[in-house]
Amino acid sequence: MTTSHSNYFFIVILSIAIILAILIFLPFLAPLVLAMALAVIFTPLHRKILSMFFKDNEKSSIGALVTLIIVAVIVFVPIFLIVLKSYSEIKDMYAVLATETQRSQVVDALNNASQSLSRALFGIYEPYSFDSINAVELLRTITHWAFSNLNDIFARVSKVVLEFFVMCIALFYFLRDGRELKRQLIKLSPLGDLDDEHILSKLLQAVRSIFAGSIAVGIIQGILTGIGFAIFGVPNPVLWGVFAAMAALIPGIGTSLILIPGIAYLFFFGSTGPAIGLLVWGFFAVGLIDNFLGPVLVNRGVKIHPFLILLSVLGGLVFFGPIGFVLGPLIIALLFALLELYKNPKSRVGK
Numbered sequence: 001m002t003t004s005h006s007n008y009f010f011i012v013i014l015s016i017a018i019i020l021a022i023l024i025f026l027p028f029l030a031p032l033v034l035a036m037a038l039a040v041i042f043t044p045l046h047r048k049i050l051s052m053f054f055k056d057n058e059k060s061s062i063g064a065l066v067t068l069i070i071v072a073v074i075v076f077v078p079i080f081l082i083v084l085k086s087y088s089e090i091k092d093m094y095a096v097l098a099t100e101t102q103r104s105q106v107v108d109a110l111n112n113a114s115q116s117l118s119r120a121l122f123g124i125y126e127p128y129s130f131d132s133i134n135a136v137e138l139l140r141t142i143t144h145w146a147f148s149n150l151n152d153i154f155a156r157v158s159k160v161v162l163e164f165f166v167m168c169i170a171l172f173y174f175l176r177d178g179r180e181l182k183r184q185l186i187k188l189s190p191l192g193d194l195d196d197e198h199i200l201s202k203l204l205q206a207v208r209s210i211f212a213g214s215i216a217v218g219i220i221q222g223i224l225t226g227i228g229f230a231i232f233g234v235p236n237p238v239l240w241g242v243f244a245a246m247a248a249l250i251p252g253i254g255t256s257l258i259l260i261p262g263i264a265y266l267f268f269f270g271s272t273g274p275a276i277g278l279l280v281w282g283f284f285a286v287g288l289i290d291n292f293l294g295p296v297l298v299n300r301g302v303k304i305h306p307f308l309i310l311l312s313v314l315g316g317l318v319f320f321g322p323i324g325f326v327l328g329p330l331i332i333a334l335l336f337a338l339l340e341l342y343k344n345p346k347s348r349v350g351k
Contacts, residue, residue: 030323031163035170037326039178040207042071046175064176068168082242089236112268191341199337206333207326218248221255225262228281232274234262255282308332 025032039046046067047056054060115127174181186196226241234240244258259282266275316328 028163028166030321031167032170033323033326035167035174037207038071038075038167038171039174040204042067043175043178045070058179059176061176064172067175068172071171072168082238085238086242089239092236195341198341199334202333202337203330206329209329218245221245221248225255225258225282228259228278229262232266232278232281233271234265234278 046063049067049070050056050058050060050063053066054063057063182200185200186193189196191199222241222243222245225244226237228234229237229240240258240262244255247257248254259278263275263278263282266272266278312328312332313325314328316324316326316331318324320327
């Protein structure tokens with residue numbers, strides 16, 4: 001076999017192996033990306049732990065395990081507690097709607113609000129009647145759906161548990177072997193070492209900006225919304241705080257999607273003072289976080305137009321699902337890093 005034929009055969013075999021490897025790892029794309037992002041965020045903490053207790057031994061398994069435990073305490077445990085509290089508040093909400101007296105008060109308030117809105121809009125639409133709200137019937141429908149889809153629900157729960165386990169294992173190895181992985185990637189790359197460092201630096205900055213500028217700000221806004229609801233007497237503040245954190249990711253609307261109904265709830269139940277207080281709280285405590293802190297953190301180190309970041313997030317969500325929130329901006333950051341190298345052809349040389 002000639003040398004050229006050997007090269008072609010090697011390329012074909014290598015391509016097949018790469019495609020099969022992608023197919024093998026594809027089901028675990030979400031936990032791997034999340035583990036990578038968490039490793040990037042907590043790498044400074046991990047290095048601090050190594051320097052203080054493990055003599056800068058980057059291969060220390062105990063050091064990586066200690067960092068993983070700290071991440072679990074900081075990130076995973078609060079999420080688990082919030083989920084439990086939200087579930088408890090959902091049950092409380094159902095209890096309120098299932099009690100006839102409470103249900104009547106809620107329905108009357110909603111009907112009054114609908115009628116007031118209809119009058120304010122000069123009767124353009126007929127006021128909607130909420131008299132048909134029946135929590136018992138709703139629960140029966142949900143229960144019937146749950147039993148009819150029990151296998152699917154069990155499969156999804158099992159998948160979440162498996163992905164969480166994979167994410168923890170991956171995070172451990174990213175923390176312990178992250179530097180070595182980076183060195184191996186640079187060795188395999190045909191680009192110059194400086195170019196590889198530039199690309200990886202852009203990707204790391206993108207991860208930090210996404211988590212600090214979007215997710216962290218959304219979490220802060222959710223916490224502040226929940227605190228405001230608790231202070232001014234809106235029921236189930238933890239549950240609505242969770243919804244507010246998710247709504248904060250919606251451009252142009254954000255936490256107002258949760259705050260406005262909360263203010264309206266207080267107003268229509270006769271709590272005018274707390275309604276005004278929540279309005280002021282939402283504007284100053286919640287809104288200013290998004291208007292001032294968000295843009296600074298999102299654009300820190302990533303010189304990409306905010307509109308392109310927005311499109312990359314939305315497009316990533318559509319194309320990749322929930323993990324696209326991270327993957328979309330990462331792909332755009334990689335594109336811009338490569339375009340910067342394209343402007344300087346002399347740097348695109350082998351080592």
